[in-house]
Amino acid sequence: xxxxxxxxxxxxxxxxxxxxxxxxxxxxxxxxxxxxxxxxxxxxxxxxxxxxxxxxxxxxxxxxxxxxxxxxxxxxxxxxxxxxxxxxxxxxxxxxxxxxxxxxxxxxxxxxxxxxxxx
Numbered sequence: 001x002x003x004x005x006x007x008x009x010x011x012x013x014x015x016x017x018x019x020x021x022x023x024x025x026x027x028x029x030x031x032x033x034x035x036x037x038x039x040x041x042x043x044x045x046x047x048x049x050x051x052x053x054x055x056x057x058x059x060x061x062x063x064x065x066x067x068x069x070x071x072x073x074x075x076x077x078x079x080x081x082x083x084x085x086x087x088x089x090x091x092x093x094x095x096x097x098x099x100x101x102x103x104x105x106x107x108x109x110x111x112x113x114x115x116x117x118x119x
Contacts, residue, residue, distance in 0.1 A: 001089040003039055003046045009093055010037050013100050015115045032111050036103040037096060040072070046084040048092075049074050050099040060095075 001009075010016055010029040018029050029037040038049040052060065054077050060068045067086040071079025082092060104115065 001084050001087075001092050003041065003048075003084065005089070006037075006039060006048055006084065006092065006096075009096055010100075013096075015118050016100075031100055031103055032107060032115050034103045034107065034111075036099045038074075045086070047072065047081050048084060049079050049081050050095050051078055051102050052080045052095070052098060053102060054078060056098070 007018070007027065007029075011018065013031065015031045016029055017033075018027060020026065021028055025040060025042045027039040027041055028035055029039075036051050040047055040049075049071050057070075057077070057080050060080060061070065064087060067083045069081050069083075070076035072081040074081075080095070082095065084092065104112065107115070
């Protein structure tokens with residue numbers, strides 16, 4: 001999966017917006033204003049950060065030595081950095097889904113209702 005495919009998959013999710021809140025090189029994806037994914041556009045090899053359940057994050061890091069690592073410039077407990085070209089597209093999509101669902105599950109009832117009301 002390349003960075004454009006990553007971007008397209010993130011944007012397919014309900015309530016997702018993209019922007020550059022930190023700098024012009026870090027593309028951030030939010031669901032209802034809550035961050036769930038980042039892509040460092042100038043990082044080589046291409047890398048992304050995704051939110052992750054802490055226990056699952058450790059499992060992933062152990063199973064994908066060097067290709068899934070603690071989140072770069074993020075909470076090492078709740079975020080992983082994924083090297084796109086060394087992890088299967090199927091797993092990357094699963095991890096995007098996991099990150100998105102994790103963020104949605106922590107939303108207030110009001111925000112979830114707003115998300116559910118979107119087409």
